Amino acid sequence: MRKIDIEHIQAGSKLARPIYNANGQMLLSQGTVMKAEFLERLKRMGYTSAYIYDGLIDDVTVDEVIAEETRQQAVQCIREIMDNVHRGKTMKVSLAKKAVSDIINDLISNREMMLNLSDIRSYDDYTFNHSVNVTVISLMIGISMHYTQNRLQDLGLGVILHDIGKLKIPPEIINKPDKLTAHEYEMVQNHTWHGYEALRNSPEIKITSAHVALQHHEHFDGSGYPRRLKGKGILEFARVSAIADVYDALSNDRCYRKKLPAYKVYEFLLENAGKQFDSSILDRFIQKIALYPQGTKVKLSDGRSGLVLKQNNMNPSRPMVRLFWLDDMELPKPEEVNLLLQPSLEIVEVIE
Numbered sequence: 001m002r003k004i005d006i007e008h009i010q011a012g013s014k015l016a017r018p019i020y021n022a023n024g025q026m027l028l029s030q031g032t033v034m035k036a037e038f039l040e041r042l043k044r045m046g047y048t049s050a051y052i053y054d055g056l057i058d059d060v061t062v063d064e065v066i067a068e069e070t071r072q073q074a075v076q077c078i079r080e081i082m083d084n085v086h087r088g089k090t091m092k093v094s095l096a097k098k099a100v101s102d103i104i105n106d107l108i109s110n111r112e113m114m115l116n117l118s119d120i121r122s123y124d125d126y127t128f129n130h131s132v133n134v135t136v137i138s139l140m141i142g143i144s145m146h147y148t149q150n151r152l153q154d155l156g157l158g159v160i161l162h163d164i165g166k167l168k169i170p171p172e173i174i175n176k177p178d179k180l181t182a183h184e185y186e187m188v189q190n191h192t193w194h195g196y197e198a199l200r201n202s203p204e205i206k207i208t209s210a211h212v213a214l215q216h217h218e219h220f221d222g223s224g225y226p227r228r229l230k231g232k233g234i235l236e237f238a239r240v241s242a243i244a245d246v247y248d249a250l251s252n253d254r255c256y257r258k259k260l261p262a263y264k265v266y267e268f269l270l271e272n273a274g275k276q277f278d279s280s281i282l283d284r285f286i287q288k289i290a291l292y293p294q295g296t297k298v299k300l301s302d303g304r305s306g307l308v309l310k311q312n313n314m315n316p317s318r319p320m321v322r323l324f325w326l327d328d329m330e331l332p333k334p335e336e337v338n339l340l341l342q343p344s345l346e347i348v349e350v351i352e
């Protein structure tokens, strides 16, 4: 299976993974033969990619760090909580706690796995999926930093609710594709204070978790907001979530820009080590990201090209690749190389 942009999916292709909407309802099941009208409808609903059997790496399934069921439940939970808060009801913190502990359990049992976040989301459903992904990534970092179970739980609770303050900002500003005016930007920045207020007033939430909402946009060099905190003056939970937040935001389509491929996101993070991000936390995180996720089309230094099959946990830049082409010519039969065992070969290009 391979994740392909909707625009590039041909009618008649078979869906390799179901597509869900933000209510957790399945829109299209695995095995559905895509018709032109389905593709049109998905596009209109804001979906930009899907998993397809493409005849090249159909035997490969994409590894997920958490189970699809855990993801769907967590998305539903954050949706329900935000809905309630929006309607002025009390926040059901127990729901969020359950979602966080389910994610922690999945992550601990898949500890060796690399991050290959592969959800298919509509950008209209961005907030819920984003909250869950940022939680997954933050907890992965927490696990690699040997956090205790309690500490993971406090981190996860703060992170899954980190953007709850956005409910106080008019959606037309949050989703505005154009540049914000100074006043609008100030309103957006205030989602940190709104979120903090909401969490700190809940007796079931520790103050350190509430501070994730307040501090997740602070930058290590003091250039962030709302309080321009600096270095270790920023709570460690917030330094963790800042990396996760940007990683997930850049890896997905938004109404105002296209997603970046994993290696570009990686470059962005590294360029901002010590500036926007805490380098010691970033070092741990980058060992866990799949630089070339499964299905990425890559060209090797000897001119052959193909699709990434599997990650090597030891080294994110040297995955296993199935090769189909030499320059523009098709090879007589596909060849597989494990770049970890072929030090003379390297990936020289990602073909988009």
Ligand SMILES: [Fe+2]
Binding pocket: 162, 163, 191, 216, 217
């Ligand atoms: Fe935020």
